[in-house]
Amino acid sequence: MTTQASTTAYPSGAGGGEPLLSVRDLTVTFGRGGRAFTAVDHVSFDVQPGQTVGLVGESGCGKSVTSLAIMQLLPSRGNTVSGTVSFAGEDLLSLSDAQMRDRRGRDLAMIFQDPLSSLNPVVPLGTQVAEVLQRHKGMKNAPAQKRAAELLDKVGIPDPTRRLKEYPHQLSGGMRQRALIAMALACEPRLLIADEPTTALDVTIQAQILALLKELVQDSGTALIMITHDLGVVAGLCDEVNVLYGGRIVERAGRHDLFARPRHPYTGGLLASIPRLTEERGRRLTPVPGSVADNIPWDHGCAFAPRCASEIGVCRERTPELVPDRPELGADRLLRCHNPLESNPLDDAPTTEESGA
Amino acid sequence: MTTSTPTQPTADQALPDEDVLLDVRGLKVHFPIKKGVLIDRTVGHVYAVDGMDLQIRRGETYGLVGESGCGKSTFGRAVLQLEEPTEGEVLFDGTDLASLRGEALRRQRRHMQMVFQDPLGSLDPRQTVEQLLLEGMRAHGLADDAKAARARLSALLDAVGLPKNALSKYPHEFSGGQRQRVGIARALSVDPKLIVADEPVSALDVSVQAQVVNLLEDLQEEFGLTYLVIAHDLAVVRHISDRIGVMYLGALVEEADADDLYTSPLHPYTRALLSAVPVPDPTVEDTREQILLAGDLPSPANPPSGCRFHTRCPWRQATRCDTERPQLRVVDLPGTPAGHRVACHWAEQIASGELRPHDVDMELTDQTLTAGPVDTTLGAKGLTDTLP
CATH class of the missing domain: 3.40.50.300 (P-loop containing nucleotide triphosphate hydrolases)
Structure with missing residues (x-):
């Protein structure tokens, strides 16, 4: 740090430059x-x-x-x-x-x-x-x-x-x-x-x-x-959201992407757990089963596996890495999952677009 | 959830009598503010609940x-007579609870139970789940037959989704969600008619919150319970309630069926409250218009005159608002059902767009904020519910 308390205004938004x-x-x-x-x-x-x-x-x-x-x-x-x-x-x-x-x-x-x-x-x-x-x-x-x-x-x-x-x-x-x-x-x-x-x-x-x-x-x-x-x-x-689970980042995406297409089952589970003001009443909430106490250690597979609805055999054998998701979703989109969600869990639920207020 | 009878109340105030389980009329709870070391002088009152009228039908979630x-x-506690009402009636199944004392009141308690916000704080750390559940049952003579009591215990655990071995465990051995299940099982153990749930999910994690909300819904269907759910999270309340009452400084400002309240809020405070709730959808968040209220809740020890909300109201008018306290009334608007009541002098004009919101003078609200010496902490909730 050679510069004293800088007051320069920085351009907003993610640029290609050096991260702060x-x-x-x-x-x-x-x-x-x-x-x-x-x-x-x-x-x-x-x-x-x-x-x-x-x-x-x-x-x-x-x-x-x-x-x-x-x-x-x-x-x-x-x-x-x-x-x-x-x-x-x-x-x-x-x-x-x-x-x-x-x-x-x-x-x-x-x-x-x-x-x-x-x-x-x-x-x-x-x-x-x-x-x-x-x-x-x-x-x-x-x-x-x-x-x-x-x-x-x-x-x-x-x-x-x-x-x-x-x-x-x-x-x-x-x-x-x-x-x-x-x-x-x-x-x-x-x-x-x-x-x-x-x-x-x-x-x-x-x-x-x-x-x-x-x-x-x-x-x-x-x-x-x-x-x-x-x-x-x-x-x-x-602007950008990191979803953490058990001490590790499990998904990273821009906010529009994340809410429109959650890929990690935990992110999807969180989104399906919250009642919304903007949806029809009567949708039964679909909570993530269990609690954080059910986690398994990361070195034995995916910590979220015991609570995960999309769990497959490999989830308890190999630790998933945080890697770029499919290229069509952009390079900034990272995911740590063996069996990601293909569709938004909320899409089959009836939602209304307009805000209630 | 939707087990309540679909009949709309026709009259402005009274619902058909046989339908109503809980009928609260003009309930007031005022706490004295004391001063002095040797001689207690009452220097004022905190008007915590100040004139509440509310009816809850059987099988309904309010x-x-x-x-x-x-x-x-305070209202929830006063309904259960855990707080002595200063004035007013609480008719529970036709009996006025406020007039009962001692043994008669204790017997009534079997029919109304409470689920608390902080599941750890409301369970005795030195009692096992079995002892916790049996205590209430013994007090009401439901555990006289040991064999039947055991069967009931396992049925209770089953109902709230706890494993059988939970009986011999202590509260600290459970996770937050499971503790809340124990709290719910304890409320259910005496087979109550009414359950008052005070912030039942606000101390829980989002994913666990949904589990408990679903559990409450299932239990209602199974046991035909009536709920009074007290909460600050509007999305949760809307999800589980049939009817909703919005409170501001000790009194209801609006009451309606859950859907009506959210699609057409009439009171300025309800509008502001609804618009302040963050929606987990970026597209909605970017486009919607928020009504930002200026300042904080005024002190209940020194409530504003007239309409309690007039100091923060963006629709405040020069007349009536600061002098005349509005009562809950049915508004004369097309499409508004009789069950939708609001306490605002100008609800019709605001709904039709005749009155437009304006800026609120911050100084005005600031005065009321610091006027009372007592309760400037009221803007923040206690530490217990700040857990994510």
Whole structure:
């Protein structure tokens, strides 16, 4: 990193250029020896400047651990992180703690799920937002406070000057999440990681926060990694979607492709599990049977095989690789499956195209 | 699901009596706000439930939706008399529960059970599934014959799709979905008529959610149950409910058959709520228009005057909205069935397009947000349901 906190706007969308973040074979193992558990297993993906990449999956699929590993926020004891995470040409995993601290909040920032526990309860909001500016931009207190007020205003917090003196408990959940976003954006980072940013919020507040994120990404050219279990959120926001299962990416596709033609049975199962506002009532949900506890280890075949409706003999013998799917679906479309779906499981269900609202 | 009688209620308020299992009239639950160290002074009230009228027919699933802090859970608890109502009647099968005390009330509880949101938190960690299930049955004299009780236990496990060996296990040995099945089995163990399910699937993973939703539907068909499902996920509620009530700050703002509510929402709040739900379809997401509400839910300790929603309403008018509290009423619109009721002064004009939405002043909603000293946390749900 020789350039100081760059403010250049990047062209949005995936270009052919150098990716901003390139994760290769990221593996996180908790514990050692016979009791070791691999939470993230050779995960690779790229994020282009201005792109929104989604990591989707259910609890225990490794999506949050992936983000913590990128941010180097995992405790140093008791786990092993391997692979490379190169951010603008530099491997984050090889940096010292002090070097990483310089980048966190300045070049990459994170928004967490629970805004109350991510804010310090005994420090006024203004001090918390200004702290980032003072640490990374060397601003004095007074201008930092002024800038903090501007930031709060930008994320849609009314009367920001008064809010600077307030404590986190005095704000509502939506306001807290906005404040957290303001902190994350204070130094105009080039990469923002949002870990379930709206899961703790109500739908109307969720809609506000998602609209805000979308606007910020478009205006500033910030790249965004969106971690969520909600396929609805993905459908509206992400350019590219990675579906994770058992610590590995099982399918990667552009969002239109993924929803129109899910190829992995897990993706198809997830889509068929959710009731939709736009379909006829009365369709019986077709859930994925079992739970993540039924998984088999990846080295004995496909972890999803015990729950999979399309399971064939080879699924429990050979580990499927993440390879480009059929060429007519494009080169960016990756799949890890021996027996992929041929048709969208929702196609035989009656659906209406128009939104109910 | 569709086992309820297809007859539409003809009158505005009352349904035919023999059909109604639960009849709630003017229910209010107000919690006092106390201050002072030695002497408790009541300095105000949180108007959690403030005038709810609601009827549920036998065999029907009634969905109650609303955002956190709107009072939907308190309402569910008050129906079961787990929360003492401040005012109002709860007629269950003709008996007014609010007037019952002690043993008489305890006997009634057999007929109404609850399924809680957090399956781990609502099961005793030191009881096996067998003990959990038998406790309720013993309390109501259903386990006097040990042999019959055993047969019933295995029938219950069978019904909720748990293996036989589950009886000797403890709650922590199960996955989230299985725990919720235990919770449902416990509710079923005393053979109830009404089950109040408070966010039964919101703590579960998407794929498991669908399993539990299907299970609830199957059980209803098998045992002829009546459900009151309380949830914030509109897609789930629409999927399982016959009729839906939308709550805002302690009262219903709209009530309709599930399909009517989603195809032609009449209340501005229902419209905003429906448009805010993310749809897992990129084509729909790209084209649809969202109604973004400004600000947060006002404090229930200091609710806005007139229509509770007027501080955030994009259709707010200069007159009536802030002074006169609208009651649920049938609107005079072609094609709107009598069962579709809405609490809005301007529902007809909004539906016909005569009134257009306008911007809402953010400052206005902000005032109400910080007015009360108590409950600024209400915009966010508790930690328990933030699990993906």
